[in-house]
Amino acid sequence: MSRALGGADRSAPLRDEAPVPATSSERRTRRRGRAGRAAWWAAFAVLSMLGGLWAVADPVFSVPDEPAHVVYAAAIVRGEFFAPTEGIDTTVTVPRTYADAHTAGACFIFDGAVPAGCAEPFVAQDGTAEVVTTAGRYPPAYYLYAGSATLLADGATAIYLMRFLTVLLCAALLASAFSSARETRSPWPVTGIVLACTPMVLFFTGAVNPQGPELAAGIGLWSAGLALLTTSADRSDSGRSRVPPRLVARCVAAAAVLSVIRPLSIVWLGLIVLVVLLARATGPSVRELLRSRSLIAGGIGIGVLVAVSAVWIVYRDALRQWARPTDLEFERAALFSVSKLDLELHEMVGVFGWLDNWAPGAVYILWFAAVGTLVALALAVGTRRERLALASIVLISLVVPVLSELSSYRESAFAWQGRYILAFSAGLVVLSGYVLVGTMPPVIAARVARGLVVAAGVAHVVAFIGNLNRYVHGIHGFWFIDEPGWRPPLPAGLLILAFLVTIGVALFLLLRVLAERDAPEPDAFARGETVVLR
Structure with a gap:
């Protein structure tokens, strides 16, 4: 009636109303969002390729405890x-195939030659068979994920599929760590994230072992947590109140993985x-x-996961260790445990195989020099x-391994390895990277x-080639001189070429990112934004 009489229909949209143009801030936010997603996918692709190459370059069951994890x-x-x-x-x-898992690589593990x-x-x-595994007390989440490959394939194919599933999970977590680090224009x-991703991290990325996801999740939580606190403080100072949801999601995802992946992960x-x-919390x-x-909802969810994992760990006695009794005076045991710390430090960088395959010396020189700097x-x-x-x-990384060994060395000897605490210790370089933001001229910082x-990229190449040479020729053998004693699923030369190309692409992308962070955005000062964080 009102329309017939010329009245206005308030429920109908005004067709001649022009759309409100996006502000420069909104357009900038959209561009950053698209650039951020593209950067995540680029990092995910590169990391998936690197992890996949490690997965193919390592023989079946050449990774520590891989037979036990596969069976479980x-x-x-x-x-x-x-x-x-x-x-x-x-x-x-389990299927009878896995009855031979513990003996399949017995002829070469522990002997690098x-x-x-x-x-x-x-x-x-x-058919099926009863098989013993030493991983049967571990939380089941990772094994449900990786074990799904055994429902699709069998034999060596299933092992490689399980490795590739682990690669995808680790690559996603590490790509998120890189994306969080990009939040600062520095x-x-x-x-710091590059140096946290040691060759040992990539080695376990391509393995059937929950250690890989634990390391990736630890690095991811360090990066996202530091970025979240930094941006929250900046937004509060500038009057903006919205916590970036992408950082919340990355924190929650990394924490969720740590909540369920290994018995010590919740620690x-x-x-x-x-x-x-x-390091970074302020009022x-x-x-x-x-x-x-x-963030509150995510924290509650993480709390529930931690509680469930704690119940499982206590009920299944998941922290029980190998029974390797030793009769040693406490003072001598303490001295021996402390003396192992140098070995454990090298293990964080790269001691591959069943601790039988040290990386070439150049890898440790480059990595320790870069981390020390x-x-x-x-x-x-x-x-x-x-x-x-x-x-x-540093203190926790030194004390926890010693205390852990001394608390049980009479029953389980000295079983601690550097990788066990690497998810936490990697924070030394991640935090160092955030500490250095805005502390020196941009050009010098970028150089x-x-x-x-670049030093890290070279070290990765040397570590990969050295590891592959050990399995193809033995640790005392050498390319083009000795006959190959093992042929990987893809030709060794092709694997090396692919790794070189992927590292080259990674360095190209990283150097572009570092160049973009030489200086603040041209209009940052005009907007009155604080560019230097401290």
Whole structure:
């Protein structure tokens, strides 16, 4: 009636109303969003390729404890959550194929001089068998994920599929760590993530072992947590109140993985959160985070996962260790445990295989020099709290392994390895990168960062070639001189070429990112934004 009489229909849209043009800030936010997604996918592709090449270059069961993890994964996806367990041995019923898992690589593991070609092919077999695994007390989440490959394939094909599934999970977590580091317009956080991704991290990225996802999640939580606190403080100072949801999502995802992946992972989760708060928490940033409903909801979810994992760990006695009794006086045991710390430090960089395959010496020289440079610079310019946080990472990384071994060395000898605490210790370089933001002229910062990143790339290439040479020719053999004693699924030359190309692409992309962070955006000062974070 009103329309017939010429009245206005308030429910109908005004057709001649022009759309409101986006503001420059909105357009800039959209561009950053598209650029951020493109950068994540680029990092994911490169990391997936690097992890996949490690997965193919390592013979089946050449990774520490891989047979036990494979058997447990095959059992878990078939419903054997509470199989009978005695000591650390759990007896499960799995396809007969996996009955030979523990002996398949016995001829070459522990002896770096023996090429991997002595092993019998790992092929599918009919029927089922009872098999013992030493991983049967571990939380089941990772094994449900990786073990799904055994429902699709059998034999060596299933092992490679399980490795590739692990690669995808680790690559996604590490790509998120790089994306979080890019939140600051500085080369240092990205450099810190590069140095956190040691050759050992990539080695376990391409393995059937929950260690890989634990390392990737630890690095991801360090990066996202530090970025979240930094941006929250900046937004509070500038009057903006919205916590970036992408950083919340990355924090929650990394923490969720740490909550369920390995028995000690929840310890590293708690320590990472504490040190991140020690280094960067301020009153405004904490208040800003406490107003974020998504972060609170995610924190509650993480709390539930941690509680469930804790119940599993206690019920299944998941921290039980190998029974290797030793009769040694406490003083001598303490001296021996402390003397192992140098070995454990090298293991964080790269001692491959079943601790039988050290990386070439150049790898350690390059990596320790790069890490030492980054940490020394951070200690020189950091605040008192930041220096205390860096020192606490070092102290915890030294004390926890010794205390762990001394608490049980009479029953399980000295079983600690450097990789066990690497998810936490990697925070030393990640935090150093964030400490250095805005502390020196941009051109100098970019040049130093580029040098450190290139050194890391060279070390990765040397480590990969050295590891592959060990399995093809033996640790004392040499390319083009000795006959190959093992042939990987793809030709060794092709694997090396592919790795060189991928590292080249990674360096090209990283150097472009570091160049983009030489200086703030041209209109940053015009907008009145704070460019230097401290």
